[in-house]
Structure formats: structure tokens, C-alpha cells
Amino acid sequence: MSENQPADAQISVMIVDDHEVVRRGIAEVIDRAEGMGVVAEAGSVAEGVRRAELVHPQVMLVDLQLPDGTGIDLMRTLRASQPGIRAIVLTSFDDDTALAAALEVGAAAYVLKSVRGAEIADVVRAVAAGRVLLDERTVTRRRREHDDPTEDLTPSEIRVVELIGDGMSNREIAERLSIAEKTVKNHITSLLAKMGLQRRTQVAAWAAARRNHAWAQDPTK
Structure with a gap:
């Protein structure tokens, strides 16, 4: 028991x-x-x-x-x-x-x-x-659908979101940012809560959608 x-x-x-x-x-x-x-x-x-x-x-x-x-x-x-x-x-x-x-x-x-x-x-x-x-x-923020879900993120958390969008694993993100993999996991736990999301895959999907939207607005970017 x-x-x-x-x-x-x-x-x-x-x-x-x-x-x-x-x-x-x-x-x-x-x-x-x-x-x-x-x-x-x-x-x-x-x-x-x-x-x-x-x-x-x-x-x-x-x-x-x-x-x-x-x-x-x-x-x-x-x-x-x-x-x-x-x-x-x-x-x-x-x-x-x-x-x-x-x-x-x-x-x-x-x-x-x-x-x-x-x-x-x-x-x-x-x-x-x-x-x-x-x-x-x-x-x-959750009650205002038009808000940017990343507005409450720290700069480190925003960088983690970007790297998740690049398809990087937690280990790869840790190596890129020169931090411990455990720290990456803590950042992800925090940013999921702030963005109103539940899974890492949702962050990747959100990042991809935002990039696609930006490209549609300006294909030169």
C-alpha cells in the first residue's frame, strides 16, 4: 500500500x-x-x-x-x-x-x-x-482570448518556447542554452501553466502556427 x-x-x-x-x-x-x-x-x-x-x-x-x-x-x-x-x-x-x-x-x-x-x-x-x-x-489572461499567451513568460521561457518550436528535445535545449536539463523541464512546467496549455506538443503546435501566420503576413521573413 x-x-x-x-x-x-x-x-x-x-x-x-x-x-x-x-x-x-x-x-x-x-x-x-x-x-x-x-x-x-x-x-x-x-x-x-x-x-x-x-x-x-x-x-x-x-x-x-x-x-x-x-x-x-x-x-x-x-x-x-x-x-x-x-x-x-x-x-x-x-x-x-x-x-x-x-x-x-x-x-x-x-x-x-x-x-x-x-x-x-x-x-x-x-x-x-x-x-x-x-x-x-x-x-x-485565459478570459481574454485575444491576449498573447506568452505575455507573462520570462525571457528564458520565451526562448524555450522558440526552441521547442524548432523541434528541439529538452536535452538539446539544455545544451543550446548551457543550462541543466532539469532547469529546462522547470521552465516548461511554468510556461505551460502561464500559457494555459497542458502538453509540450501544444507549445510546439502554437509556435508553428504563429510562424505560419507571420510568414503569411510577410513571406520575406
């Missing part, structure tokens, strides 16, 4: 989802990842509160829809009793209202369940390290 995960795991994670198959799948991803482990699972708000009080996880992955309430209710309750827990919303709903509600109760990230397993682990690492992968600007 994942609740017997050794206490020396670098990052302790609790998963709250009412579907056991989903919980087990996520737990398998987390337990396989280096430097983290699942210390508790729960299927409801009440159970999540009880388990969190027992194990004091560093990071909580929580679904929005639970039998006795919502993930927002759970995060609000634990924010008062255990403010040190870092919460990641893992949901099927790509909804701006839910995103804003998650932000209000202190969620550090909002991830769709369509995300790849390796990306879940990357988000857990980033959030455990104190990073917030969504903010008020992200929510506001």
Missing part, C-alpha cells in the same frame, strides 16, 4: 479522488518518480481532512468533484488547519471559474487529468519547491 511509503521520501504526497482507479494510477506515477512518494489516499473531503491530519503531506493532489463536497472545500479547510500543505488541482474540467476558485483558496497549480504522468511528477516537484504555477494574471 502506498500509505506505507518510507518516511524518508523527499516529497510526501496525498491523493484525493473518489475514483479508486484514478487514485491508483496517479499513485503509481508518483511512487515511480524519483524523490517523492504517496503517503495517503482519500476519496472524499472528510476522509481527506482525516488523512491529512495523520500524515501531514507536503503536497496534495485533489480532484474538484468529491462525493461530500468539492476539492475547493477540502483546500479551504486544510488551508486553515495545515497552511503548509501545497495543493495541486487535478481535474477533468478546464473551467475558468473553477480555476479562479482554486486560486482563491491557495492552490499552487491547476492540471488537467489528460496530462502525462511525467508532467504530473514535474508539477509536484515545482510546487513542493515553493513555485506557484498559476496566478491572477493567468486567470485574467
Whole structure:
């Protein structure tokens, strides 16, 4: 059982989802990842509160829809009793209202369940390290379809987007920029959240579409 995960795991994670198959799948991803482990699972708000009080996880992955309430209710309750827990919303709903509600109760990230397993682990690492992968600007930007999705990116993140558009792998990007591959992964985790995207392939598609548009406007470029 994942609740017997050794206490020396670098990052302790609790998963709250009412579907056991989903919980087990996520737990398998987390337990396989280096430097983290699942210390508790729960299927409801009440159970999540009880388990969190027992194990004091560093990071909580929580679904929005639970039998006795919502993930927002759970995060609000634990924010008062255990403010040190870092919460990641893992949901099927790509909804701006839910995103804003998650932000209000202190969620550090909002991830769709369509995300790849390796990306879940990357988000857990980033959030455990104190990073917030969504903010008020992200929510506001998502509500304005005409905005440039790269407007909140740092210069380094914009450069990573450009190199992804060139078809480079993470290792190739790291070599080009003379940085660690782990740093590239952290940049990608951050820029995905800021751009409102879920997968690296979406970044590549966006970069290609923007280049095609620029070429159509001026074929000499």
C-alpha cells in the first residue's frame, strides 16, 4: 500500500479522488518518480481532512468533484488547519471559474487529468519547491482570448518556447542554452501553466502556427 511509503521520501504526497482507479494510477506515477512518494489516499473531503491530519503531506493532489463536497472545500479547510500543505488541482474540467476558485483558496497549480504522468511528477516537484504555477494574471489572461499567451513568460521561457518550436528535445535545449536539463523541464512546467496549455506538443503546435501566420503576413521573413 502506498500509505506505507518510507518516511524518508523527499516529497510526501496525498491523493484525493473518489475514483479508486484514478487514485491508483496517479499513485503509481508518483511512487515511480524519483524523490517523492504517496503517503495517503482519500476519496472524499472528510476522509481527506482525516488523512491529512495523520500524515501531514507536503503536497496534495485533489480532484474538484468529491462525493461530500468539492476539492475547493477540502483546500479551504486544510488551508486553515495545515497552511503548509501545497495543493495541486487535478481535474477533468478546464473551467475558468473553477480555476479562479482554486486560486482563491491557495492552490499552487491547476492540471488537467489528460496530462502525462511525467508532467504530473514535474508539477509536484515545482510546487513542493515553493513555485506557484498559476496566478491572477493567468486567470485574467485565459478570459481574454485575444491576449498573447506568452505575455507573462520570462525571457528564458520565451526562448524555450522558440526552441521547442524548432523541434528541439529538452536535452538539446539544455545544451543550446548551457543550462541543466532539469532547469529546462522547470521552465516548461511554468510556461505551460502561464500559457494555459497542458502538453509540450501544444507549445510546439502554437509556435508553428504563429510562424505560419507571420510568414503569411510577410513571406520575406
